[in-house]
Amino acid sequence: MKKIGILFGMENTFPWAFIDRVNTLCKGKGIIAEAVKIDKIEQAVASEYAVIIDRISQDVPLYRSYLKNAALCGTAVINNPFWWSADEKFFNNCLAVKLGVPVPKTVLLPSKERPDDTSEQSFRNLVMPLDWQYMFKQIGFPAYMKPHSGGGWKSVYQVESPEDLWQKHNETGQLVMMLQEEIIFTDYYRCYCIGGKYVKIMPYEPRNPHHLRYATQPKTEGKEHEELMKVIHEYVLKLNHALGYDFNTVEFAVRDGIPYAIDFCNPAPDADINSVGAENFEWVVEHAAKFAIEKAEEQIPGEDNCTWGTFISQSANKKSVSAAPVKKAAAKKVVAKKAPAKTTKKTQK
Template sequence: MADVEHIIGLLLGTEDDWPRAYEALVDRLGPVVDGSGRKHRLRTTRVTIEPFNLRDKPRHSLVIDRLAYWYYHPREWLKKVSMMDDVYLLNSPFTFQSMEKHAAYCAMMRLGLKVPETVLVPYKHPLENSRWAYTAARYNQSFDLDEVAERLGYPLFMKPYDGGAWVGVSKIQDSAELHAAYDASGERLMHLQQSVEGYDVFSRSLSIGPETMVMKFRPELPMHDRYAVEHGFLDAETGDEVVTISRLVNAFFGWEFNSCESLVRGSEVFPIDYANACPDVALTSLHYYFPWAMKALLRWTTFCVVTGRRFQVDLNTRRYFEVADRTDLTYKEKLAAYRKLADEYFDTERYVDFCASRLGHVDELVYDWVDSPDFDALLVDTVRATYPASEHERFLAHFRGLVGAWVADQE
């Protein structure tokens, strides 16, 4: 049987660190043998943006998209290659509207998750439209912003319904801050959301396919210090709930490369931000956890192309809603049912077996690469591109220490 080649397309914006890492690991992977004995080889290419005929046939088997959540031309190309050519995508371009937070909040509230109370308020300054004045005069109801805020209770957060990277997010303590933030929102549509006060842990979980890494997150610190290298900060049951919520969100919307932020207070988990079309996987952010992320991305993309996994355009949301509507199930039982649906979506059992039987060498492959001069050269280039020259030595020592700790922990 002839070998099969799979081209993995990388649709990128400004980032270069993790793409170089992923490309290096694919080059080192070698052939992967499927159940019939056929060899599969992966090759990467960076996707360029140019005019495309809707009947053009793409070369790619799979595309990792990090751009189309804001750049519409490649988004439409992704829709075309998924619908017409069965190219596999890690995040569905058809649910990017949900990446604007609002639909994601609604869906997870519908499923009974402990999303804080949230109100969408009208624009402070509506977008320019010739029909606005007539529509507003006839249909817009006046409202008391202070009353809305008081019903939610201070402190609260004002955040863009379509935001990301904490841009435009304000913590509001009183009426004066409320009005100042609303006045500054301009043409951005904003949510008001209850603050979860007195939480014990802020967690951010990064999920790639059916794998999830739950990390202790410290948003008040600079980006290079936000992910704490700490283990056992959640008990087993709470940690499992955080993982379940992360995978539930992804399976529900057809996202396979996404992060989820949750606040844990006592034994309760409150998901607050879980719609991230371009989750943080920067080497200078993840540091200790970066090798895991690259390993998971390599394993999942290989599994998808070698097994012929099909990209799902349709969302089976009704199956989740049927669980949500059952009155005979406790919250814990509903989470277990959602986890089962998520595992079915990700084909988790088959994936685990595939990794064990076909990709057993990946752990050693990634270890050897991270412990090599090639990885250190990537780290040096990344630090030089990210920080001013006066801070290069400091940050090289910082990240070498953290990555070195990961290497030591694998021994």
């Protein structure tokens, strides 16, 4: 019997619907789903779950460490806790640029307050004052200032001028902020991506009250709309394949027919029926359950069953290939020691 667990906090509608759906789909298949139960966490000891869907560890460091241990011992954790711990929104934007996905112009700002246990000397590599004029010219005003890591529309500011930025930046404490170009959009979409293959494109209006943000319709029609949907679908898959997220949302603001990726670091995206609506809720429950079952069927106990994005996996493969000649050269040197009359030099690129 394989177990699929879901680890969650205050949310109620999605976790229980997910559990019920998996158990309905898996009758007689030797797979069951339940809320994760933790009574102890011991190093290098496997959990009882083949798959865990993580909905809360971004807020609970204890859970993040538990999930890393579980993943190390063979659990397929959705999303990969090692990558999730390393990722943040500014890097996402950098990667999108390299992938050819349009994003707003963005720069990174130092925190207003120094991190704990640092002094002025800790920042001697920063040139003061920073090149504010270049940044302001590059981004323009109005602009948006938001944390480089985190989500949930927390600490997001619209800034109208440099003076407005300074005033609002005073409120941000130790947060590292991004200053981002404002995209005046005609359409906006929020897209679920599950398993790197299941995509749900949803019209979305971020300016509406939270419970009405999905109660909107696209402005484009006909062939123009069809082409836009194809491009957005392509960008959603491209971003999630590179990042390696099994469960994520990507938001796009459409300006002059071009979809700009606004936010795509949402590894525990909102899936509450009261905000996403019944139709979208049904889709995410069904496809999350379907993908979790697929992962449970593929899971091999004791092995690495987490998803690694192409950004990591391709880099690792390149490093493995480039390391091979070094090992070969080292072996030749060992052989050379047996023949004192000949000498070799070991070089490193």
